[in-house]
Amino acid sequence: MTVSEHIPSLTSEFVSTADGYRALREQAPLVQVKLPDVDTPMWLVTRYAHMKEILSDSRFVRDAAKLSDQEGPSVVDQMIEAYGLPPEFGDYHSILVLADGDEHLRMRRIITRAFTARRVNALRPTLERLTRELHRSLSAKGKAELLEEFCYPLACAAICELLGIVExxxxxxxxxxxxxxxxxxxxxVPAFTSMVERSKALIELRRENPQDDLISDLLRVAREEDRFDQKQIVAITMVLIDTGVGPAAHFLADMILALLDHPGQLARLREEPQLLHTRAVPELLRFTSSVPVGAPMYATEDLDFAGVRITRGEAVIPGILAANHDPHEYPDDALGLDLGRAPGTGVGHMAFGHGPHFCIGAALARMEAEIVIDRLFLQGDAPELAVHRDALQFAARPGDGVHLKALPVRFPTLD
Structure with missing residues (x-):
């Protein structure tokens, strides 16, 4: 029997849902799985406590190059080759997403000098205005496809406003x-190439004409920091666009669908609107887990973890969806949606990861969710699905579960 015949693939129907991950979680804390187009089996962390532990464990690194004696391409290299991406993609990815230790801390420190709470909070009026305008325009038509016409424009505008990309x-x-x-x-591939070129052009524009935006701030930092130049700024720009637009848009769509699927919870939110700013958004992040798995990590030594023997060089991937639905962490109906659920320790979920690589855009994602829920569900009649629930279509993405292809709705009344 070959490896692919007895190790499940994360794009199979079996593991594309919370129920599928539950089946894996019930097998063991760590279960070997495969990603499509990747020959190397990996250990999927299935439980909340173990995922929290491993994401802060210095014996695991994201940069496979640190294992100089390791043979063959890394998981990321295999995926880059499978998709035909240029090697440049790996270069940009390694600067922040795959960095570890002191170098990662240095880059995080640089980014946080520019990606401040003040800058994020200053976006709220703009995002509230855009949400209001999009809602009015779509409700005036009486129907809409919310993923493409509402969620993507809003998520994209948030990142573009931060970076200084004009409307x-x-x-x-x-x-x-x-x-x-x-x-x-x-x-x-063409999209990636275009984004790189756009980033370089924007950097040159802001070098000549600085503005009050993130790119201008990063250029100011570059004049003061060693080993921080255009390549690093492009990498940061690419990471922010890559993680702040698509995943954010799909979370907003998943969140809207979750509320439509749970009318009792929506009614409770309307009766207790204070939940929006305390418990509702963390619970929706936990429940949807729109990014179901995290980046692979590699063991730097032979070790025992959660009763499993992991050898040096083996890859481990955090099962975010599996952890967020772990009944050991959420004993009261882990698979259910409860907008009044008391958050656990920390932020109460693993949707933004944990440890050194905790999502730098977490505050922006929470703010977008609050604005959308307030506008769509608390200030007027909520949209309704325009098709039967079973007619919604989903698409599988390699190693990333399944996601809505479209969210067609109708608006019962004009606002």
Missing amino acids: VDQPQVRKQMMDAISGEPGRL
């Missing part, structure tokens, strides 16, 4: 991200 260019950025997240090489 007239934002539709093209949005299209590029939709192409990139499609998983189709014929769309993904």
Whole structure:
């Protein structure tokens, strides 16, 4: 029997849902799985406590190059080759996403000098205005496809406003991200190339004409920091666009669908609107877990973890969806939605990861969710599904579960 015949693939129907991950979690804390187009089996962390522990364990690193004696391409290298992405993609990815230790801390420190709470909070009026305008426009039509016409424009605008990408260019950025997240090489590779070129052009523009935006701030930092130049700024720009547009848009769509699927919970939110700013958004992040798995990590030594023997060089991937639905952490109906659920320790979920690589855009994602829920569900009549629930279509993405292809709705009344 070959490896692929007895190790489950994360794109199979079996593990594309919370029920599938539950089946794996019930097997063991760590279960060997495969990603499509990747020959190397990996250990999937299935339980909350173990995932929290491993994400802070210095014996695991994201940069496979640190294992100089390791043979063959890393998991990320295999995926880059499978998709036909240029090697440059790996270079940008390694600067922040795959960095470890002191170098990662240095880059995080640089980014946080520019990606401040003040800058994020200053976006709220703009995002509230855009949400209001999009809602009015779509409700006036009486129907809409919320993923493409509402969620993507809003998520894209948030990142573009941060970076200083002007409004007239934002539709093209949005299209590029939709192409990139499609998983189709014929769309993904040109989208990546265009985003890199756009980032370089924006950097040159802000070098000549600084503004009050993130790129301008990073250029100011570059004049003061060693080993921080255009390549690092492009890498940061790419990470922010890659993680802040597609995943954010799909979370907003998943969140809206979750509320429509649970009318009792929606009624409770309307009766207790204070839940929006305390418990509702963390619970929706936990429940949807729109990014079901995290980046692979590699053991730097032979070790025992959660009763499993892991050898040096073996890859481990955090099962975010599995951990967020772990009944050991959430004993009261872990698979159910409860907007009044008391958050656990920390932020109460693993949707943003944990430890050194905790999502730097977490505050922005929470703010977007609050604005959307307030506008769509608390200030007027909620939208309704325009098709039967079973007619909604989903698409699988390699190693990333299944996601809505579209969210058609109708608006019962004008606002």
